Amino acid sequence: MSFLASTYAWQRRLLAGGLVFGAIGFWRATYDVFNTFKATVVALSLLGIVVAGAIRVARTRRLRIPSAPAVWVPLSLFALGLLVATAVSSTPWLSVVGRAGRHTGLAMYLVYLGLLLAALRLHVEHSPVYLLKALLAGAVPVLGYGLLQALGVEPFGWKQIEGGPPVFSTFGNANFYSAWIGTVVPIATWAALSRRLATGWRTLGAVMAPFGLIGAFLSESLPGPVIGVVGAALVVAARVWDDDKLPRRHKIGALGAGAAVLVLGAAGLAAGAGPFAGIRASALESLGTRTPKWTTALAMWRDQPLFGVGLDTFGDYFYRYRPAALAAETGLRRSTDTPHNVFMDMLAGGGLLLALAYVAVTVVVAAALITGLRRTAGEDRLLLAAVGGAWLAYQLQTLVSINVPPLAALGWVLSGLVLALGWQPAFRQVELPGAPSEQRRPGTATKRRRARQAEKLLPLHPGIAAVIVVAGLGATWMVLMPLRADLEMGEGTRAEARGDGQRAQVTLEEATRVGFWEARYPARLGGLMTSLRRPEEALSAHEEAARREPGGVAHWINIGRVAASLGDHDKADAAYDRLLEVDPSTPETLQEVALYRAGREDYERAEALLERAVSVRDDSAELWTQLGDVRSRSGDTQAARDAYEQAVRLDPNAGEAEQALDELARR
Numbered sequence: 001m002s003f004l005a006s007t008y009a010w011q012r013r014l015l016a017g018g019l020v021f022g023a024i025g026f027w028r029a030t031y032d033v034f035n036t037f038k039a040t041v042v043a044l045s046l047l048g049i050v051v052a053g054a055i056r057v058a059r060t061r062r063l064r065i066p067s068a069p070a071v072w073v074p075l076s077l078f079a080l081g082l083l084v085a086t087a088v089s090s091t092p093w094l095s096v097v098g099r100a101g102r103h104t105g106l107a108m109y110l111v112y113l114g115l116l117l118a119a120l121r122l123h124v125e126h127s128p129v130y131l132l133k134a135l136l137a138g139a140v141p142v143l144g145y146g147l148l149q150a151l152g153v154e155p156f157g158w159k160q161i162e163g164g165p166p167v168f169s170t171f172g173n174a175n176f177y178s179a180w181i182g183t184v185v186p187i188a189t190w191a192a193l194s195r196r197l198a199t200g201w202r203t204l205g206a207v208m209a210p211f212g213l214i215g216a217f218l219s220e221s222l223p224g225p226v227i228g229v230v231g232a233a234l235v236v237a238a239r240v241w242d243d244d245k246l247p248r249r250h251k252i253g254a255l256g257a258g259a260a261v262l263v264l265g266a267a268g269l270a271a272g273a274g275p276f277a278g279i280r281a282s283a284l285e286s287l288g289t290r291t292p293k294w295t296t297a298l299a300m301w302r303d304q305p306l307f308g309v310g311l312d313t314f315g316d317y318f319y320r321y322r323p324a325a326l327a328a329e330t331g332l333r334r335s336t337d338t339p340h341n342v343f344m345d346m347l348a349g350g351g352l353l354l355a356l357a358y359v360a361v362t363v364v365v366a367a368a369l370i371t372g373l374r375r376t377a378g379e380d381r382l383l384l385a386a387v388g389g390a391w392l393a394y395q396l397q398t399l400v401s402i403n404v405p406p407l408a409a410l411g412w413v414l415s416g417l418v419l420a421l422g423w424q425p426a427f428r429q430v431e432l433p434g435a436p437s438e439q440r441r442p443g444t445a446t447k448r449r450r451a452r453q454a455e456k457l458l459p460l461h462p463g464i465a466a467v468i469v470v471a472g473l474g475a476t477w478m479v480l481m482p483l484r485a486d487l488e489m490g491e492g493t494r495a496e497a498r499g500d501g502q503r504a505q506v507t508l509e510e511a512t513r514v515g516f517w518e519a520r521y522p523a524r525l526g527g528l529m530t531s532l533r534r535p536e537e538a539l540s541a542h543e544e545a546a547r548r549e550p551g552g553v554a555h556w557i558n559i560g561r562v563a564a565s566l567g568d569h570d571k572a573d574a575a576y577d578r579l580l581e582v583d584p585s586t587p588e589t590l591q592e593v594a595l596y597r598a599g600r601e602d603y604e605r606a607e608a609l610l611e612r613a614v615s616v617r618d619d620s621a622e623l624w625t626q627l628g629d630v631r632s633r634s635g636d637t638q639a640a641r642d643a644y645e646q647a648v649r650l651d652p653n654a655g656e657a658e659q660a661l662d663e664l665a666r667r
Contacts, residue, residue, distance in 0.1 A: 003457060007056040011049045012122050015115070016131045018045025019413060020138035023180060023406045024170050028156070031489035032101050034172035039103040039405040040483045046114045047479060051472050058464045059457045061435035064121065067428035071120075071419065074360035075113060081346075081354030082106050082311060089310025090550055093517035097482060098312050099337050100518055104345065104403050105312045112403075112412040119416025124424055128417050132187050132386060133201060135410075139184045139208060143215045145169040146177055150218040167219040176404055178216040178224025179397040183390050183410060185212040185228030189235040190386030196379050222283050227396045231389035233262060238385035242378050290340045290400060292326040297339040297348040308351035314338055316551025317348075319583035328617040332553065332588045342398035365391065365415045372422020380421075387417045434458065485515030489524065501532050512544070519549035526558060535562050539571075546578075553583045557592060564596060572596065587613040587623060594630070603634035621651035628660055637664060 018041055027037040057063050066072050086106045089095035098105025119128075146169035148155070154166070171177040191197055191205025209232060216224030240246070240254050272280035299321040300309050309317050315337030319327075339345055347355040369388040376384055394411035401407070419425060436456045492507035508525040515521050526541030539562045546555035556579035563572035576593045583589040594609035610627040617623060628643035641664055647657035 003059070004056060007052045008122060008126070010052050011118065012126070012130065014045045014048040014052070015118055015122065015413065016134040018042050018115075019131070019406075019410055020134050022409055023138055024141055026170055026172070027483075027487075029490050030483065030486040031493055032486050033490075034170070035101050035103060035404055036482055036486045039098075039108060040479060042115075042405050042409045043108070043111050043479045044476070046111050046118065047472065047475050049118050050114070051468060054468050055460065057432070058460055058468065061432040061458060063430045063432060064427040065430060066117075066120070066425050068423075068425040070364055071425050074357060074364050075116070077357035078354070078361055079110065079113060081350050081357045082109050085308050085311035085350035085354050088304075088307045089313055091310065091313060091316065091517075091548065094519075094548065095311040095313060097517045099315065100482070100486065100515075100520060102312065102337060102402060103405050103482075104338070104408075108405065108408070109311075112408050115409055116412045116416040116419075119413045120420045120425075121427070123417055123420040124427065127383070128387065128421070129196075129383070131413075131417070132190065132383075135184055136187055136191055136201070136204060136208060139181065139188070139212065140204075142169050142171075142177070143181055143208065143212055146181070146215045146219060147211070150215070171404075171406065173404075174219040174221045175223065175401055176407060178219040178221035179227065179394075179401055179407055180224075180410070181212050181216045182224035182226070182228035182397065183231070183393045183407070183414075185209055185216075186231035186235050186389030186393060187386050188212055189232040189389070190382060193235065193239045194379065194382060220282070222279060222286065223397050223400055227393035230262070230396060231393035233258060234389035234392060235382065235385045238373070238382050242381055286400070292323055293336055293339040294341055294344050296322045296326075297341070297344040300348040301351065304351055306351045307353060308347070308349045311349045311354075312337075313551070314345060314348055316549060318551075319553050319586060319589075320551070320581075322585075324585050324616055327585045328587065331586055331617075335553075338402050340400060340402060342401070342403050345403075361415070362395065365418050368419045368423035370422075372418070375422075384418070384421045387414055387421060390414050391418050481514055482518075485511045485518065485521060488514060489521055492524065492528075496528055496531075501528065504528055505532075512541075517548065519545040519552055519555065521545075522548070523552070523555060523558070526562075530558075530562065535566055538562050539566065539568075546575075551582050553579065553586075553589065556582060557589075560592075560596065564599075569600065585612075585616055587617040587620065590616075591623060591626065595626070598630050598633065603630055606630045607634065619650055621647040621654045621657065624650065625654060625657045625660070628657065632660065632664070640664065 022038045022041040022045070025037055025041055026034045030036055083106070086092055086095040094105065096106045097103075098108050123131075146167055149167045149169065158166075167177070168174045169177040169181075171180065185208075188205045188208035191201050192209055194202065194205075197205075213225050213228050216228055237255055237258065240258075246254070270280070296318060297314065300314070300317055303309070303321070315335065318336055339348060343355060343358065346358045369384070369391065372384045373381060373388065391411065391414040394407065394414060397407070398411070403411075436458060488507045488511035492504045492511060495501075495504035495507060505525070505528060508521060508528060511521040512525055522541045523545040526538045526545060529535070529538035529541055539559065542555055542558040542562060546552060546559060549555060556575050560572045560575040560579065563569070563575060576596055579589060580593060590609045590613035594606040594613065597603075597609065598606040607627065607630045610623060610630060614620065614623045614627060624643050624647035628640045628647065631637075631640035631643060641661065644657040644661045644664070647654045648661070651657075
C-alpha cells in the first residue's frame with residue numbers, strides 16, 4: 001500500500017473506531033461515567049484524522065476541499081452561528097466546552113462538522129461498506145447488554161442511573177440507547193437485503209434488524225423503534241423498487257401497501273386504538289414533559305431572536321423563562337439543561353442565525369439523499385438508502401432528544417456519507433507553496449504514469465513535523481481536560497462516600513482547577529466544605545460556582561444560606577436578590593427568600609414574596625400558613641387570619657394553622 005493510500009486507510013479506521021468505541025465505551029471511574037468518555041473518544045478520533053491528513057498534506061503540499069457552494073456555504077454559516085452564539089454567551093468558556101454530560105458546546109459541534117467533512121472527503125471515491133459493517137458489529141454488544149438488562153440481568157450492578165427504565169445498555173439513558181439502536185436498524189436491514197455482502201454479514205443483519213427493534217422497544221423509549229421502522233422502510237422500498245422480477249405495477253402496489261401500513265400504524269397510535277393504547281399513553285406522557293421545555297425555549301428565542309441567549313446555556317435561563325404552570329407543578333425538584341429538541345436548542349441558544357444555518361445543512365443533505373436515490377440503482381441505491389435511512393432515523397430522534405456525543409457523531413457522519421454517495425460534490429485541489437511539479441512529456445504520459453507523478457512526495461520537513469507533533473499534543477491535552485476533571489470528580493465523590501474528607505477535598509479542588517469552566521465541581525466542593533463545617537471555604541466555593549454558572553439557582557441559594565449563617569448579611573442580601581432575578585416565579589425560591597427576609601424582620605418584602613408564591617401555587621397549605629405567620633408578626637391580624645383559614649380549608653390537618661388561629665382568637 002502506498003503512503004497516500006495508507007493515510008486514507010488510517011483515517012477511515014479512525015472514523016469507524018470513533019463511532020463504534022464512542023458508542024460502546026464508558027468509564028466507571030469518572031463521575032459522568034458515560035458521555036464525557038464518549039465525547040473524548042469521538043474528539044480524539046477526529047484529532048487522529050486531522051493529524052494523518054496534515055502529514056499527507058505536508059508531504060504532497062496539496063489540499064483537496066469541496067468546491068460546491070451548496071456544501072461549504074451552509075457549513076460555514078453554521079460554524080459562524082456557533083461562534084456568534086458563543087460570543088454572546090454570559091459564560092463563554094462553558095459555551096466553548098459544553099455542559100458536562102451533554103457536550104453541546106462550540107468545541108464538540110466543530111468536531112461534528114469535522115466528522116461530516118471527513119466522512120465526505122473519505123467516501124467520495126471509496127465505499128462506506130466497511131463503516132456500516134463496523135457499526136453493525138459494534139451494535140452487537142450494545143444490543144446484547146440492553147437485552148440482558150431487559151431480562152433483569154445486570155453484570156455491572158449499577159446503583160444509580162440518570163432516569164427512566166433500567167434498560168440503557170452502554171449509554172446510561174434509555175432514550176439515548178433506544179435512539180442509537182433505532183438508527184442502526186436501517187443499516188442492519190441493508191445488510192440482510194444486500195447481495196454484495198458475504199453470508200455471515202447478511203445473517204447478522206437479518207438477526208440484528210428485528211432484535212434491534214425489540215431491544216429498542218424493551219427500553220420503554222418509543223422513539224427508538226419508531227425511527228428504526230421508518231429508516232428500515234426506506235431500505236426495503238429501495239430493494240423492492242430495484243427488484244427486476246417484479247412488474248412495475250406490483251412494485252407500486254407493494255410500496256403503496258407499505259406506506260398504507262405505516263400511515264395506519266401512525267393513525268392507530270394517534271387514536272390509541274387497541275394495542276396502541278398503552279403506547280399512546282406512554283408517548284403522551286413523554287410529550288407532556290417536553291412541551292413545557294419547548295415553550296421555554298421559544299420564550300428565550302423571543303427575548304433574543306437574532307443571536308440567542310448563548311450556546312449551551314439553556315439550563316442557565318430555564319427557571320427565568322419557564323411557564324408559571326411548570327414552576328407551580330415541579331418547583332425546584334426538576335430542572336433541565338436542554339429543551340430535548342435539537343432545533344429548539346439551536347433556536348434558543350443561537351437565535352435565527354444558528355437555527356436557520358442548521359436547517360440549511362439539513363436541507364442540503366436531504367436534497368442530496370433524494371437526488372442520489374433518483375440517480376442510482378441496484379446495490380448502489382440500496383447502500384444509499386441504508387445510509388439515508390439511518391440519517392433519517394437520526395433526524396427524527398433529534399425532534400425529541402439531545403445531541404449527546406455518540407448520537408451526534410453518528411448523525412453528522414451519516415450526513416457526510418449521504419453527501420458523498422448521493423451528490424458526490426466536486427473537490428478542488430489547492431497547491432500549497434513547495435508542491436512538487438508534474439512534468440510530463442507530450443504524448444508519453446499514460447494513466448499509470450500520471451498516477452505515479454500525482455503521488456510524488458516530498459520528505460517530511462523537520463520543522464513541519466515539529467509543528468504537527470506540538471499541535472497534536474497540545475490538542476490532545478485540551479481534549480483530555482474534561483475527562484481529567486471528571487476523573488477527579490469521580491474520585492472525590494468516592495472519597496466523600498467512604499468518609500475520607502481530606503482526599504475528597506484534594507480531588508475536588510483539582511477537578512475545579514482542571515475544569516475551570518464547569519460549575520458542578522466547585523459546587524460539590526462547597527457542599528463538602530459545608531459538611532465538614534468549614535463555612536468560609538464553602539462560601540468561597542459556591543461563589544466560584546456562581547461565577548461559572550450565573551443562572552444556577554442552587555448556587556445562589558447556597559451562597560445566601562452560608563453567608564447568612566456567617567452573619568454576612570450584605571452578601572446574603574445580594575445573593576438572594578440575584579436569586580430572584582434568576583428565578584422570579586418558583587414558589588420554593590420565593591419562599592426561601594421570604595423566610596430569610598422575615599428573619600431579618602423585613603416583613604413587608606417577605607409578605608410580598610409569599611403572596612407571589614401563593615399566586616403561583618394557591619393550593620399549598622404550607623405557603624398560606626407561612627404567609628399568615630408573616631402577617632401576624634407584622635401586626636396585620638385580620639390578613640393573618642384569612643391566610644390561616646385558607647390553609648385549613650386546603651388541609652384540615654394543618655395543625656400549625658389551626659394553632660395560629662386559636663392564638664389569634666385568644667388575643
